[in-house]
Amino acid sequence: MKRPFSYKLNIFLFLLPALILFIGVLIAPIILSGYYSLTEWNGLKTPVFIGLANYRELFSSKSINIMRALKNAMLLAVFSCFIQLPFALWLALKLSKHIRGERVFLSVFFMPVLISTVVIGQLWLKIYNPDYGVLNMVLRGLGLESWTRIWLGNKATALGACFVPILWQYVGYHMLLMYAGIKGVPPELNEAAMLDGCTEGQVNRYIIIPYIRPILRVSVIFAVTGSLKSFDLIYVLTNGGPNHATEVPSTLMISMLFLRNRYGMGSTIAVMLIVLCFAFALLINMAFKEEK
Numbered sequence: 001m002k003r004p005f006s007y008k009l010n011i012f013l014f015l016l017p018a019l020i021l022f023i024g025v026l027i028a029p030i031i032l033s034g035y036y037s038l039t040e041w042n043g044l045k046t047p048v049f050i051g052l053a054n055y056r057e058l059f060s061s062k063s064i065n066i067m068r069a070l071k072n073a074m075l076l077a078v079f080s081c082f083i084q085l086p087f088a089l090w091l092a093l094k095l096s097k098h099i100r101g102e103r104v105f106l107s108v109f110f111m112p113v114l115i116s117t118v119v120i121g122q123l124w125l126k127i128y129n130p131d132y133g134v135l136n137m138v139l140r141g142l143g144l145e146s147w148t149r150i151w152l153g154n155k156a157t158a159l160g161a162c163f164v165p166i167l168w169q170y171v172g173y174h175m176l177l178m179y180a181g182i183k184g185v186p187p188e189l190n191e192a193a194m195l196d197g198c199t200e201g202q203v204n205r206y207i208i209i210p211y212i213r214p215i216l217r218v219s220v221i222f223a224v225t226g227s228l229k230s231f232d233l234i235y236v237l238t239n240g241g242p243n244h245a246t247e248v249p250s251t252l253m254i255s256m257l258f259l260r261n262r263y264g265m266g267s268t269i270a271v272m273l274i275v276l277c278f279a280f281a282l283l284i285n286m287a288f289k290e291e292k
Contacts, residue, residue, distance in 0.1 A: 030271075030274060032267075033267045033270045033271050033274075034267075034271055035267075036263055036264055036267035037054055037055070037264060037267040037268040037270070037271045038050065038051055038052070038054070038264075039054075039264045040053075040054075040264050041263045041264045042261045042262070042263065043261055043263045047264070050264070054264050054265050054267075054268040055268055057265070058265065058268050058269065058272070064252070064256075064265070065244065065247070066249070066252065066269070066272075068244060068247055069247045069248050069249045069251070069252045070249060072159060072246065072247060072248050073227055073228050073230065073248045073249055074227070074228075075159075075163075076163055076166065076227040076230060076248075077223065077224045077227035077228065079163055079167060080167065080170075080223035080224065080226070080227050081220060081223055081224065083167060084167045084170065084171055084174065084223060085174055085216075085219055085220065085223055087171055088171050088172075088173075088174035088175040088178060088219070089174075089175075089178050089209075089216075091109060091171070091175045091179075092175045092176075092178035092179040092181075092182055093178075093182065093204055093208065095175075095179055096179055096182040096183060106175075106176065106179065109171065109172040109175055109176075110172035110173070110175070110176055111172065112168060112169045112170075112171075112172055113169065113170060113172050113173045115169075117169070117232040117233055117236070118232070118236055120165060120169055120233065121165070121232070121233050121235075121236025121237055122236065124164075124165040124233075124237060125152070125236070125237060128151040128152050128161055128237075130148070130149070130150045130151070130153070133151075135151065136148040136149075152237055152238050152242075153242055154242070155242055155243060155245040158238055158241070158242055158245045158246050159245055159246050161237070162233065162234050162237050162238060162246050165233055165237070166230060166233050166234075169233070170223075170226070173222075174219045174222070174223070177215055177218065177219055178212060178215055178216070178219065180215075181211075181212035181214075181215035182208055182212060184211075184212075185207065185208055185211045185212070189207050189211070190203055190207065190208075193206075193207055213288060214288075216288070217284060217285065217288040220284050220288075221280075221281050221284050221285075224280050224281075224284065225277040225280060225281060228249065228273060228276055228277055228280070229250060229273060229277065230248055230250060231248065231250035231251060231254070234246055234248055234250075234251055235250075235251055235254070239251065240252070240255065249269055249272070249273055250273070252269060253266050253269040253270055253273075254266075256269060
């Protein structure tokens with residue numbers, strides 16, 4: 001039956017506020033960033049169109065060193081995919097077995113996601129403090145004085161010290177996604193496998209993990225794109241230092257925008273991040289694509 005025009009008009013009117021919000025908050029800023037990336041602009045004077053000069057400078061200038069920032073972000077993405085996500089999956093599998101205090105453990109592991117990132121950054125600054133920090137105090141108490149470090153002030157340890165709280169904060173987020181997916185597995189599949197003599201590990205490997213494959217895909221996309229966009233914790237802990245050892249694209253972008261007043265170059269980095277996030281999301285979708 002053909003829908004009357006008034007019906008379609010009502011649908012359009014109901015969707016219009018969300019559409020306006022979507023365009024104003026997401027689409028319009030992306031378009032403006034794309035335009036400003038083609039200009040030389042200090043935020044005050046009229047932008048001067050310079051074409052692709054910002055992109056050429058971004059990847060050729062030694063003073064910007066975008067490759068180091070990208071390397072750090074990609075290293076965080078690798079750690080997220082091969083340390084954070086497997087640990088989150090292990091927690092989700094264990095908590096889905098109807099253990100005692102299941103809800104309590106879920107709340108505890110998810111709690112860091114709810115805490116402000118600035119608060120978490122301040123917490124880890126205290127943990128890493130070389131004088132009264134918990135980490136160095138524990139090492140001294142164990143007689144490992146030689147292992148103590150100025151964790152955030154040493155180029156050799158600063159990057160790893162920043163990665164630890166980032167990975168720790170979002171383990172609970174991915175765990176909850178996977179836990180919800182596991183709870184959606186039809187119980188008759190598990191029961192049939194157990195009757196056939198499958199061990200718990202075999203059930204997890206051949207039934208549960210393949211069944212939650214769409215959830216795993218979403219978690220991988222969130223982990224990789226989140227690593228590329230990582231900013232707040234690194235900014236609070238080191239602000240990209242020492243000597244740019246913990247620089248990531250987002251901290252470099254903020255430096256260009258607000259410290260050097262190079263809004264054109266900052267927009268160029270923003271556009272690069274958008275393109276990279278879309279590209280990795282498409283690649284991950286292709287990698288998880290299943291044959292019908």
